[in-house]
Amino acid sequence: MSYNLKRKKQARLLRIFRKIHRVTGASLFVFFFIIAITGLLLGWKKHSNGAILPKTYEGSSTDLNDWLPIDSLHTIACSVLHNAVDSGLSTNLERIDIRKHKGMVKFVFTDHFWGIQLDGATGKLLHIERRNSDFIENLHDGSILDYLFDTPGEILKLIYTSVMGLALLLFTITGFWLWYGPRRMRKVTRS
Structure with missing residues (x-):
């Protein structure tokens, strides 16, 4: 495979990963924000002087x-x-x-x-x-949706955690490639 063709394939793959990363991040921004804030609060609940955990x-x-x-x-x-x-x-x-x-x-x-x-x-x-800590935990894991919509078996929590877990995995993979891909292309260019 020629050098230019290999470089074009790598650049194309990098653009695809960048688009996936951007679209996923933009569409799930609010949920990641909620998970981050509630995760911080839950981490600090025992040190909140009773404000979060009684x-x-x-x-x-x-x-x-x-x-x-x-x-x-x-x-x-x-x-x-x-x-x-x-x-x-x-x-x-x-x-x-x-x-x-x-x-x-x-x-x-x-x-x-x-x-x-x-x-x-x-x-x-x-x-x-x-019980503020219970409310925050329900926000964090998505079970607040089952509470609000009165769904049996925590199905909305399961969907929410699956989507967010898979999105985080996708972010990790695409983020790594967005960091590693250009380095790999520069290394090939120097060779």
């Missing part, structure tokens, strides 16, 4: 024998949610976090971003928390 409070006893039954604590948490936050909020649970070593139990609800921390032994309210 502080975990301590109860009065770490001995589970002293604790109230979980169903009683759940009833108290639902009552606190309705009385102190909003009586119209759903009490469907996403999870119950038991922190034995802190003497605390945390109720995190499915349909909104509120959590209730109770003393495991007394049922006393320790903290009502707005």
